[in-house]
Amino acid sequence: xxxxxxxxxxxxxxxxxxxxxxxxxxxxxxxxxxxxxxTIRNSSVVAFFFGFIVTAAVLAVYYWDRRRTAQAxxxxxxxxQDTNQKRRNFLRRLDHEIKNPxxxxxxxxxxxxxxxxxxERARAVTNAGRALERLTRLLTDLRKLSDLEERTIERFPxxxxxxxxxxxxxxxxxxxxxxxxISVLIPKVPSPFPTIIxxxxxxxxxxxxxxxxxxxxxxxxxxxxxxxxxxGRAIAIEVADSGTGIPAEDVSKIFEELYRGSNARSTxxxxxxxxxxxxxxxxxxxxxxxxxxxxEPRGTVFTMRLPRN
Amino acid sequence: xxxxxxxxxxxxxxxxxxxxxxxxxxxxxxHVLVVxxxxxxxEKAQAHRPELIILDVLMPRMDGRETLRRxxxxxxxxxxxxxxxxxxxxxxxxxxxxxADDYLNKPFDPHELLARIRAVLRRARPGERSLSAAWLLTxxxxxxxxxxxxxxxxxxxxxxxxxxxxxxxHLMTHPDxxxxxxxxxxxxxxxxxxxxxxxxxxxxxxxxRALNDDPAEPRFIETIPGxxxxxxxxxxxxG
Numbered sequence: 021x022x023x024x025x026x027x028x029x030x031x032x033x034x035x036x037x038x039x040x041x042x043x044x045x046x047x048x049x050x051x052x053x054x055x056x057x058x059t060i061r062n063s064s065v066v067a068f069f070f071g072f073i074v075t076a077a078v079l080a081v082y083y084w085d086r087r088r089t090a091q092a093x094x095x096x097x098x099x100x101q102d103t104n105q106k107r108r109n110f111l112r113r114l115d116h117e118i119k120n121p122x123x124x125x126x127x128x129x130x131x132x133x134x135x136x137x138x139x140e141r142a143r144a145v146t147n148a149g150r151a152l153e154r155l156t157r158l159l160t161d162l163r164k165l166s167d168l169e170e171r172t173i174e175r176f177p178x179x180x181x182x183x184x185x186x187x188x189x190x191x192x193x194x195x196x197x198x199x200x201x202i203s204v205l206i207p208k209v210p211s212p213f214p215t216i217i218x219x220x221x222x223x224x225x226x227x228x229x230x231x232x233x234x235x236x237x238x239x240x241x242x243x244x245x246x247x248x249x250x251x252g253r254a255i256a257i258e259v260a261d262s263g264t265g266i267p268a269e270d271v272s273k274i275f276e277e278l279y280r281g282s283n284a285r286s287t288x289x290x291x292x293x294x295x296x297x298x299x300x301x302x303x304x305x306x307x308x309x310x311x312x313x314x315x316e317p318r319g320t321v322f323t324m325r326l327p328r329n
Numbered sequence: 330x331x332x333x334x335x336x337x338x339x340x341x342x343x344x345x346x347x348x349x350x351x352x353x354x355x356x357x358x359x360h361v362l363v364v365x366x367x368x369x370x371x372e373k374a375q376a377h378r379p380e381l382i383i384l385d386v387l388m389p390r391m392d393g394r395e396t397l398r399r400x401x402x403x404x405x406x407x408x409x410x411x412x413x414x415x416x417x418x419x420x421x422x423x424x425x426x427x428x429a430d431d432y433l434n435k436p437f438d439p440h441e442l443l444a445r446i447r448a449v450l451r452r453a454r455p456g457e458r459s460l461s462a463a464w465l466l467t468x469x470x471x472x473x474x475x476x477x478x479x480x481x482x483x484x485x486x487x488x489x490x491x492x493x494x495x496x497x498x499h500l501m502t503h504p505d506x507x508x509x510x511x512x513x514x515x516x517x518x519x520x521x522x523x524x525x526x527x528x529x530x531x532x533x534x535x536x537x538r539a540l541n542d543d544p545a546e547p548r549f550i551e552t553i554p555g556x557x558x559x560x561x562x563x564x565x566x567x568g
Binding site: 156159174176182186189190191220221224225228232 | 492522531
């Protein structure tokens with residue numbers, strides 16, 4: 021009986037004291053338990069030791085928990101700092117992406133107002149149109165990204181070979197694709213190729229962006245390959261090209277919104293294409309990665325890994 | 330000044346938009362009245378009875394949505410196009426739910442607006458509620474309940490994916506009209522989508538299977554080669 025009361029009391033003290041009187045948490049709880057233990061009739065050494073051990077255990081848990089909370093807080097602070105940094109980067113890049121076409125548009129309007137020759141005026145209109153197109157593309161992609169934040173995606177079986185064929189057909193309409201060869205490789209065994217559960221339209225968009233990206237950074241002599249592989253658990257869709265490759269310092273950042281690598285400054289595009297790919301693949305509980313080499317054998321391979329059905 | 334051109338009431342609080350669109354529409358053969366807020370739009374709509382109203386969604390004093398609600402409440406069924414700000418699907422759904430005949434996302438090409446105006450005017454039945462504002466659409470034994478988002482064929486409920494539903498809803502509210510694949514992609518996604526024609530065709534195949542519609546001898550959806558699709562059954566709207 022005293023053993024039990026000693027145990028309960030010391031446990032209670034161990035749990036309650038730090039909560040109610042945090043100041044007292046430095047007091048030796050073992051002593052407190054002992055005091056409670058001896059005031060009870062027929063107290064025994066066993067009761068004291070047991071109470072002491074329980075209190076020590078409670079205290080250990082308490083301090084461990086406090087440390088864990090502190091760790092979580094540090095991690096959260098880091099996360100906030102990281103998010104803020106990302107936001108600042110994003111705004112800085114957005115500012116830049118808007119500024120350029122706006123400057124072009126302004127100059128074109130001035131030319132339109134001042135030019136006397138029809139030819140010059142026509143050129144100003146073309147340039148204004150180009151600047152507008154760039155702004156529109158940026159806005160459309162921003163909208164896609166924000167839309168995907170709130171939209172729930174469809175989950176239906178998606179036929180991978182069919183999807184890749186569809187993407188290549190759509191890409192071939194692009195002017196940049198003229199005279200280019202894009203090969204599609206799909207294993208014949210097992211047949212039929214396993215499906216992915218997901219939103220077909222979004223997956224088309226993701227692969228399309230990767231192929232469009234590959235077209236942008238390669239020349240007519242380079243080859244582009246779109247392929248699907250599977251290893252029993254996941255399906256990998258790869259878009260590979262033999263282009264100049266991505267500089268090593270850019271590789272880790274290219275999926276960030278509006279990030280432009282050092283060799284991507286002058287290329288057309290919203291700067292959001294790869295961020296969209298990343299977002300779509302994440303929505304499908306998959307991952308996307310890239311390996312690239314600027315030395316021979318040079319080239320870039322983007323891999324989307326998606327859970328198979 | 331007497332004129333026999335159709336009148337369009339344009340409500341947009343941004344003067345650069347109104348100032349550029351009005352002359353453009355005038356050149357296209359319309360008489361244009363410009364107002365800069367919802368209250369003005371409501372007054373002018375009642376006083377001048379225009380053939381069509383274009384409402385911007387975000388406006389001071391009274392926004393485009395509220396204006397549209399009040400117009401419909403006053404039993405004014407003037408065909409209306411909403412200029413929406415956000416491409417989000419919810420915004421588009423809301424635009425149609427409040428009785429807009431069509432919507433257009435900003436930024437848009439003025440030619441696109443003109444095409445929509447002409448299409449809406451062609452569909453309009455003066456003084457009558459348009460199909461876009463109807464809650465229940467019926468064509469033969471097919472019904473589409475927009476409040477419950479339920480589609481039934483001969484009394485049996487059809488299982489449709491949200492995208493297939495959106496496509497069917499658009500086709501049924503635009504009967505006898507050639508709808509391009511690009512427009513259908515926009516209906517489903519609200520943004521420009523790489524023109525994978527197969528993406529729409531897959532959706533259409535799904536819809537036809539559900540509707541038990543034979544593409545060779547369609548009762549509902551007809552393929553227009555090289556152009557798009559057309560809903561051929563007569564549609565009746567209620568409520």
